[in-house]
Amino acid sequence: GPGDSHWSYEEPERWGEHYLACSGTMQSPINIETEKTIFSPQLRPIQLSGYSLPASKKLKLKNNGHTVVLELPESLAITGGSAQQYRAVQLHLHWGSPTTAGSEHTVNGKRFAAELHVVHYNTKYDSFKAAVAQPDGLAVLGAFLEVGPRENPFYQEILKHLRKIQGEDEEVLVPGFNIAGLLPDSLHLYFRYNGSLTTPPCFQSVTWTVFNQTVMLSHDQISVLVTSLQYDYGKPLQNNFRPPQGLHKRWVLASFE
Numbered sequence: 224g225p226g227d228s229h230w231s232y233e234e235p236e237r238w239g240e241h242y243l244a245c246s247g248t249m250q251s252p253i254n255i256e257t258e259k260t261i262f263s264p265q266l267r268p269i270q271l272s273g274y275s276l277p278a279s280k281k282l283k284l285k286n287n288g289h290t291v292v293l294e295l296p297e298s299l300a301i302t303g304g305s306a307q308q309y310r311a312v313q314l315h316l317h318w319g320s321p322t323t324a325g326s327e328h329t330v331n332g333k334r335f336a337a338e339l340h341v342v343h344y345n346t347k348y349d350s351f352k353a354a355v356a357q358p359d360g361l362a363v364l365g366a367f368l369e370v371g372p373r374e375n376p377f378y379q380e381i382l383k384h385l386r387k388i389q390g391e392d393e394e395v396l397v398p399g400f401n402i403a404g405l406l407p408d409s410l411h412l413y414f415r416y417n418g419s420l421t422t423p424p425c426f427q428s429v430t431w432t433v434f435n436q437t438v439m440l441s442h443d444q445i446s447v448l449v450t451s452l453q454y455d456y457g458k459p460l461q462n463n464f465r466p467p468q469g470l471h472k473r474w475v476l477a478s479f480e
């Protein structure tokens with residue numbers, strides 16, 4: 224993978240020793256203090272296009288040793304509540320363990336069971352690689368996952384394959400499905416701030432959209448997520464979240480009052 228990541232989630236405070244951006248002042252994730260957010264009516268609903276993929280479209284699902292990544296075709300696009308268009312790159316998850324929650328962002332100090340990230344790049348750049356280090360290069364949609372009473376059929380399209388990619392660097396092709404089903408129903412209620420990748424190289428190139436409404440998965444689905452994957456030959460891949468970073472001079476905007 225990029226830069227052959229010898230970093231780990233055991234010592235995130237040491238990432239800056241090898242990746243200078245990780246010590247920056249616009250880092251992610253953050254704790255969102257809702258009382259300090261600013262209502263911004265110009266933040267329009269997020270619009271998805273091309274998110275519903277036929278089963279005939281095969282997508283690569285990979286355990287990269289840090290998370291499970293579903294590669295996405297560039298035909299998926301969003302207008303991120305502004306005029307700018309972004310194209311999809313990949314989606315992945317952050318989670319905890321059977322006894323701990325694992326979202327990256329927190330809200331008023333609350334950590335959720337898990338967090339989905341859908342990574343996109345700004346179409347003003349002609350490739351993801353050209354965009355990844357630009358201040359306006361990336362847009363990541365973040366959604367919190369919680370335990371609810373019913374199985375979520377959309378997450379099942381990913382979770383049912385995890386036992387086939389238990390080991391680091393294992394990958395499998397999975398049938399396409401409606402990727403929008405992984406996101407909350409209401410795409411008009413979200414927090415917005417400027418931040419970074421939450422993993423080395425920590426580039427400060429991400430316009431973050433963190434949805435206010437959560438997504439519900441069954442207890443068994445969350446259990447499959449937190450127990451299926453391994454890294455470094457047999458270590459459980461768990462608690463793959465970076466702790467909250469300082470807000471410094473940033474403000475968090477809200478699309479709602």
Ligand SMILES: NS(=O)(=O)c1c(F)c(F)c(SCCc2ccc(C(=O)O)cc2)c(F)c1NC1CCCCCCC1
Pocket residue numbers: 224225228287289290292312313315340342355363419420421422423424
């Ligand atoms: N929250 S996040 O978006 O910052 C993020 C993480 F927190 C992540 F932890 C990850 S996975 C770690 C980076 C990585 C390692 C190996 C490989 C590979 O072998 O293919 C690929 C990537 C991860 F992939 C991402 N997203 C990536 C950022 C890393 C480099 C560019 C790839 C697209 C977005």
Ligand SMILES: [Zn+2]
Pocket residue numbers: 315316317340421
């Ligand atoms: Zn992520």
